[in-house]
Amino acid sequence: MTQTAIPYVFMRGGTSRGPYFRREDLPEDLDDLAQVLIAVLGAGHPLNIDGIGGGAAVTTKVAMLSKSQNNWADVDYFFAQVSVEEGSVDFKPTCGNIMSGVGAAAIEMGLIDAQKDETEIRINAVNTGARAVARVKTPGGMLTYEGDTEIAGAPGTSAPVQLSFMGVAGSSTGAFLPTGNLIDTIDGIPVTCMDVAMPVVIARAVDFGLSGYESAAELDDNQAFFERMEGMRRQAGALMGMGDVSGSVTPKFGILAPARNGGTIAARYFMPHRTHPTMAVTGAQCLASCALTPGTVADGLVPQAIQSPANVVLEHASGTIEVLVEYSMDNGFELNAAGLVRTARKLADGHVYIPSRIWAGKEALV
Structure with a gap:
């Protein structure tokens, strides 16, 4: 085989979109992972013509999910921001818009079982250590994307996704005011x-x-x-x-x-x-x-x-x-929690393909 197939779910989360993977289906080493994601998105070209990116920073984002190793959370969410025109990946930040799709994607992937009427998913943001609770609509235990919630920047209406964030003050630098100054x-x-x-x-x-x-x-x-x-x-x-x-x-x-x-x-x-x-x-x-x-x-x-x-x-x-x-x-100002309402929608699923010379897949390592 000259190409490696990687299973994925393609989601719009809030006003961003990108592939959502099971973390176990990708390389563990971050350098190898970066090369795989660059190939998946087609980074290095303004149109991402050789990948599934959309030629903008909001469409070259990646979510990688797994059952959480954190006692509090249900799902570990590892985020990657892939560059549009450069062959680079940043694993430092997280993304709340892409997080809007994590609950639904976790159900789609079988990581979480849908509950009756509404399903609550506790999310551990691996990159920053922040915690969030997503509530997605699952009437009759079935995930739905249909609804009348509208958000600026995404056309049409969809089912609401309620996000509540905790532990986000100082999540990247360790301090609410990293320089110690208000100005x-x-x-x-x-x-x-x-x-x-x-x-x-x-x-x-x-x-x-x-x-x-x-x-x-x-x-x-x-x-x-x-x-x-x-x-x-x-x-x-x-x-x-x-x-x-x-x-x-x-x-x-x-x-x-x-x-x-x-x-x-x-x-x-x-x-x-x-x-x-x-x-x-x-x-x-x-x-x-x-x-x-x-x-x-x-x-x-x-x-x-x-x-x-x-x-x-x-x-x-x-x-x-x-x-x-x-x-x-x-x-002084102390943040306890922040909540937003977003929407998400599944756009596609199946396999995305990259050249095997970049990564031959997990089975090649066995």
Whole structure:
């Protein structure tokens, strides 16, 4: 055989999509795994023409699932962000949108049995150690994708997936404020470096000469902004204790502005080398936490304090996303839990094929 077949389920999770695998069906060694995922997605070409990627960072994501080794969780979820145009894979971050499909994929793969009416799946995010509970609709013990829930950035309606996140403060760096400061100044611009579900460098749009209401395409065309932002992101990564982040997609970057369509605050989020067409679930939790924390760059952008539990509505490039944040202020801002509603849908299943010269498969090792 000149090709290796790998079983997979292809899912849309929130506003991202990609292949979901059983972890046991892939190489254990991370270097070998990276080469397999690069081949699967077709990384290294802007259209991912020789793989199943979609030519955008939100469509070159991978979920790998297994029965959890964690006493609390049902499923271990290992995430990989595969580059579109470079032959590289980042195993550092996690992805909340792709996590939206983990519950359904775990049932599809037989890792979890569907319960009557609704099935609760406790998820351990292997990359960061964060915990999440997904609740998916399973009427009569049968998984369904049909429903009337709509999310910005995904067409049509689907069954809701309720996600509740715990233990996400400091999940990547070990600290809610990795630099120890509410505000740092980098290249003359005030930023808040915060780690909630995802480490993010957050600034005010106006400090870059932006409105914060630009479309994703308008921002992507602003090369001068991206060059400045990348330089700041790399400096912030070092300040956050993350070392040289030039080859990593974390920390991410976000900019804020006052809401103008009835939301809590306007935000744009970067992946980091392209503008997110909507909003990342992980990034949304961090930006919402920033908006609620006194003394950050969000001060003055939110009209008034919001009591816990706070429903924070982020206005993004394609609409809005709501984050329900439970927090306390006894010892400064302390995040207890964050919840969002997403949707997911199975798009395909079967086998994806890669050249056997890249990996001959598990059976070749026996």
